[in-house]
Amino acid sequence: MNGIDFILEHEPTLRLGGFIAVLLSLAIAERLWPARGDARPARRQLANLGLVALDTAVLRLAFPLLAVVLAIEVDARGGGLLGAIDAPLWVEIVLALLLFDLALYWQHRLLHSIALLWPLHRVHHSDTAFDVTTGVRFHPVEIALSMTIKLALVVVLGPHPVAVVIFEVLLSASSLLTHADFALPPRVDRVLRWFIVTPSMHRIHHSIRREETDSNYSFNLSLWDRVFGSYRACPKQPEREMPIGLPQWRDPVALGLWPLLLQPFRRPPAALAPTDSNAREEDRPNA
Numbered sequence: 001m002n003g004i005d006f007i008l009e010h011e012p013t014l015r016l017g018g019f020i021a022v023l024l025s026l027a028i029a030e031r032l033w034p035a036r037g038d039a040r041p042a043r044r045q046l047a048n049l050g051l052v053a054l055d056t057a058v059l060r061l062a063f064p065l066l067a068v069v070l071a072i073e074v075d076a077r078g079g080g081l082l083g084a085i086d087a088p089l090w091v092e093i094v095l096a097l098l099l100f101d102l103a104l105y106w107q108h109r110l111l112h113s114i115a116l117l118w119p120l121h122r123v124h125h126s127d128t129a130f131d132v133t134t135g136v137r138f139h140p141v142e143i144a145l146s147m148t149i150k151l152a153l154v155v156v157l158g159p160h161p162v163a164v165v166i167f168e169v170l171l172s173a174s175s176l177l178t179h180a181d182f183a184l185p186p187r188v189d190r191v192l193r194w195f196i197v198t199p200s201m202h203r204i205h206h207s208i209r210r211e212e213t214d215s216n217y218s219f220n221l222s223l224w225d226r227v228f229g230s231y232r233a234c235p236k237q238p239e240r241e242m243p244i245g246l247p248q249w250r251d252p253v254a255l256g257l258w259p260l261l262l263q264p265f266r267r268p269p270a271a272l273a274p275t276d277s278n279a280r281e282e283d284r285p286n287a
Contacts (some may be wrong), residue, residue, distance in 0.1 A: 002068060004063065007162055007165055009176050010285065012166070013066050013075055014169065015165070015168055015169055018169050018172070018173060019172045019173070019176075022172070022176050022177065023132060023176055024174045024270075026132045026176055026177060026180040026182075027039070027132055028184050028211040029180065030131055030132060030180055030181040030182055033182045034181050034182060034185035035181050035182050035199070035200075035203075035239070035240060036129075036130065036181055036239075036265050037181070037239050038129035038130050038131045038181045038244070039131040039132065039175065039180075041180040042129065043253060043256070044127060044128065044129060044133075045133045046257070047130070047137075047255065047256055047260055048127070048133035048134060048136055048137040049133060049136070050257040050258070051136065051137055051138060051139070051140070051257065051260065052137075052138075053134035054140050054261075055056075055136075055138060055140050055143040055251070058140040058144055059143065059144075059147060061174075062144055063144075063147050063151070066147075067147070067150050067151060067154050067164050067168065067176045068164050068168070070151055070154050070155070070160055070166055071154050071158075071160070071161040071163075071164040074154060074155060074170050075158060075159075075160055075161055076157045076260060078158070079155070079158045080154075080156060080157045080158015080159070080276070081154065081157050081158060082095060082096055082157050082158050082159050083158035083161070089160060089162075089264050090100050090116045090158070092163065093159075093160055093162060093163040093166065095266065095286075096157060096160065096163035096164075096167070097146035097160035097163060097166065097167055097170075099153075099159075100150075100153065100157075100159070100163075100167045101123050101167075101218075101220050101221050101224070102218065102224060103149070103153055104171070104219050104220075105217055105218050105219065105224040105225075105228070107146065108217045108218075108219065109217045109228075109230065111142070112213070112214055112217070113214075117145075119263070119264035119265070120139050120142040120143050120145070121139075121142055122226060122246065122249070122263065123138065123139040123142070123260050124137050124139075124142075124243065124264050125139065125206060125246055126245055126246050126255060126260070126263065127206070127244065127245055127248035127255075128243075128244055128245040128250055128255070129181075129244055130179060130181060130203055130244045131177050131179065131180065131181040131243075132179055132180045132181070133179075134206070135175040135177075135178065135179035135180075136175070136176070136281065137178040137240050139260070139263075139264060140261070141264065170220055170222070171219065173233065174196075174197065174200055174219055174220045175219070177199065177257075178197050178198070178199055178201075178202035178219070179199070179202065179206075180199050181199075182201065183199060183200050183239065183240075184198060186196055191199075193222050194222065195221070195222060195223075196220060196221060196222055197216070197218050197219060197220065197221075197222050198222075200239055201216055201222065202241070202243075203235075203242075204216050204232050204234070204235045205217070206244050206245070207235050207237075207242050207243070207244065208242070208243040208244065208245055208246065208247055209235070209236060210244075212232060213246075214230075215230050215231065216230065216231060216232055217230055238282055246268075248268035248270070249263070249268065249269070251269070254269070
């Protein structure tokens with residue numbers, strides 16, 4: 001059995017093992033080198049972990065044909081744009097990873113700018129602290145929408161199945177890493193964020209200030225924010241002090257698991273935390 005066959009045959013185990021290893025490693029790092037102290041045990045973390053359990057169940061029930069399986073079928077037929085390219089396997093994989101990452105950037109940006117989609121993504125941003133569990137805090141409907149887009153991309157692009165496996169592993173790992181409650185040394189962070197998204201870079205995206213939330217959309221490669229003009233180097237307040245979350249959603253009672261599931265279908269309450277931004281959450285424009 002060669003390496004590619006091994007990856008495809010053991011894909012579920014590799015993904016789950018990688019997710020658990022990264023989650024535990026970052027949870028330990030947050031306790032040893034906290035940036036803000038947001039990783040201290042709290043009820044909000046139970047809601048976040050409850051969401052990831054529900055998300056996993058939704059994917060298994062609603063999407064019996066997941067991205068890797070679909071990629072195997074499309075690749076076997078030589079379909080998709082990448083399937084028509086006569087290039088070495090490593091070139092095809094690199095191109096697929098770049099295109100998937102670019103698509104993820106625009107998906108994320110549109111979730112912020114389209115009024116019908118923002119309430120779904122708002123669940124992720126309504127967390128009032130920033131730690132590794134925030135990286136799995138997504139509404140099941142948003143997860144289903146994301147998987148639908150991913151399956152459509154697989155059909156259009158026709159990436160090699162190994163590229164899809166690599167992207168899935170990178171996606172889950174980077175979501176955990178970029179939400180972790182630790183900060184790299186400033187000099188190291190400044191260098192790394194020319195290439196990848198760091199926790200300090202993404203933490204700005206979770207600021208309570210609207211103008212900061214609407215920046216730094218990248219997941220893996222940071223270049224997309226620079227290319228499309230959405231990069232912000234630092235928050236107005238020091239990252240260790242800036243409020244996290246949304247001004248309208250700060251009541252702990254409204255941020256339990258069941259209220260989070262209903263949140264996209266409810267109107268925002270009055271803001272509980274003032275900001276100096278004139279834009280209100282419910283005023284988000286259509287794209």
